[in-house]
Amino acid sequence: MTARKIVPVILSGGSGTRLWPMSRPEMPKQMLALTADETMLQLTAGRAFGERFAAPIVVANARHADLVEQQLAEAGATPQALILEPIGRNTAPAIALAAIAAGGGGDALLVMPSDHVIGDVAAFHAAIEAAMPLVTQGWLVTFGIAPDAPEIGYGWIQIGDELQPGVNRVARFVEKPPLDKAQSMLASGDHAWNGGIFLFLADAYLEALAQFDPGILTATQEAMDKARTEGSRIYPDAVAFAASPDDSIDYAVMEKADRVAVVPVAMGWNDVGSWDALHAISDTDGDGNAHRSHGDGNVLAIDTKNCFVRSDGVRVSLVGVEDLIVVASGNDVLIMRRGRSQEVKKLIEAMKNAAKNITPSS
Template sequence: MSSKIVPVIMAGGRGTRLWPLSRSASPKQFLQFLGDHSLFQRTLQRISNSELYAPPIIVTNSEFRFIVAEQAMTVGVPLSAILLEPVARNTAPALAAAAFIVQRDHGSGAIMQVMASDHEIDASAHYFDCIAVARATAESGRLVTFGIAPTEAATGYGYIEIGVDLDTGAKTVARFVEKPDQARAAQLLESGRYLWNSGMFMLPVGLFLSELATFVPAVHAAVQKAVENAAADLDFVRLDSASFSEAPDISVDYAVFEKTGHAAVVPSSFCWSDLGSWDSVWAIGDKDAFGNVIGPQATVSNTRNSLILSRDIHLAVHGLDDMAVIASEDAVYVGRLADSQDVGQIVKQLAKTPETRKLAEVHPTSYKPWGAVASVLSGERFEVKRLHVAPGRKISLQKHHHRSEHWIVVQGTAEITIGNEIRLLHENESIYIPQGEVHRLSNPGKLPLELIEVQTGSYLKDDDIVRLDDEFGRA
């Protein structure tokens, strides 16, 4: 049995409530909002103490596998495993998969701490005091959740009614309450007996799997089979698709916590937010004298209590109060902070129309296993892109049937393969890749490589990439 807590980080979500920065193909956990690291990286940093924690298990999907590995490497946190869900099946099957891995590697007595990758938490001394209480409670034979002391009558969270005291400092769970309306939320807040359901857990693995088998045996059986038939793929573990798909789509709250007699809650008053709306981002941000949270790409005048963020263009804002103005490379959102919970309605409208559907799904910037690529300009028979290649990385050896490419090095040194020839390209130098020619781009240096790529031809989509060799297993 491991004497350390085994962290399990859920990183497969596709939320769009922080649109236009967060989209289904580029969710909020991997974005930088107000600091130098993404929410996922900040989560990793909270469990980086190797005396307290074993290396974490990350549960995500195939689409996000490379950005998970890259962001973990950037902050220097080694990972135990990256589990790839073949289909989305909610939190009960996802946690079951992680639990089977923990049981295999650390024994049935191991304790796993489950956390979301997209929450903002102040990792204060009080936070780690709560971790210690939760660990002791889990070791005593309880399935533990963290309940956040409510600061307002919020309608965006589920609630937990606390029961009797336990010797460890935790409480039993009297009951769980669904997300309430405003009047009900005010009643729960006034009673003083309810906590926000944070979605974080501390679980003794053997007990969790036993309760899972009791209450939802279909989940237990399907996921156990998916883990047994899992396949290694580079540094990733692919759960068996046929088996995992048989698992019911159900949350761990419904599957286990609302049925078990072993539930406990740790009342917690550390600073916590699930960053589920723009007003919650404003609430945790550093404010100026007028209550504004302003990103570096913005200038404001006669504006109060507002959130002004831009990823690319410079925003000039005048005469606003209680507003969110959020700009990505290709879209701008403007709305009242008080109405931030309604952003999802805009995203649904965008997704319904073919002309705007792409705005709801993907960013002009997409992350690749070798770096990132951003669309700069596109038109009929041409597209201009900006490529960032990480040190030591290379794109696949490939060719295109319908387009040619020009590469211009902006920063760094590029190693270019064209046919049987290999040459180095330095800053301000360019090269032409004829249509149909086998080619590859590498960054042999220790600094990032940046290029401008100009594609021309009759067909420019990614399915015209014919990969002949690829270090990431995509050939």
């Protein structure tokens, strides 16, 4: 008997605002080559490629259609369907669109955000194989990332009883915790980070939606029934899709369903959610500096330590500084202390407010 093929579902609708100024609405972080020569989207497609996997289903923002197709073509990963959302409605509706596009039957769907790093792909594949026996029985499976810090920016998963080797029942999901709670969960040894990667049968997911969040199922089914199709591109009906609740898969399904399992895995995972996170996984020189640019000689650092520098064109020179993040893209330059890169969102909000207050000159 031939092993069941797995359909990769790549979620590529995010905006990646925390990686401004390189990540922008027209060119979000998954479309950028941040950690390798390939873009984040291309790396995601590449880790679910081969005999075990079917052609991917990609869910993306409609404005990025050409870019997604171009990058996937360059990576040799032609999608079986490119679902183009008219608006963002969070992960639960996006995955519903993919499950419906897959036929809503017994296909196994491997749901992956397009903007994460997985350093150990072999470990990831081993975790997938460990999960498949339960998946075929209708379980909803998530992958728990082995934690190495009391991270307050992630959700956590408490690992329950073992169901089979390498797979456990989810005892509970934990929202982003305060530091003291994260420290205790790390010390306990029975918690993992929630990495947002899932594996389940299309029909099992849709049945769970019907039970726990039927509004999503109704809206997405209508949006797909009325969708416009152009080749592999699928344009869900905008009015129907807009009626869908805006919920994450965790809130809509995973926290409520009974047969939910977790595969704890150490696979070099990082969600690259900030410039600090990117610095942490980048190669550094002898002084702890990480710098990468498009073009030789664009970054020069003298008597400089523990800095992260990126440029897509303009030359950046640093002398006698420490612990800085410097990112130059187009006409924008970001300079901040290391450790404060989560505050980029505040900066963007301030720029938006400043733009609103500018009155045209007469």
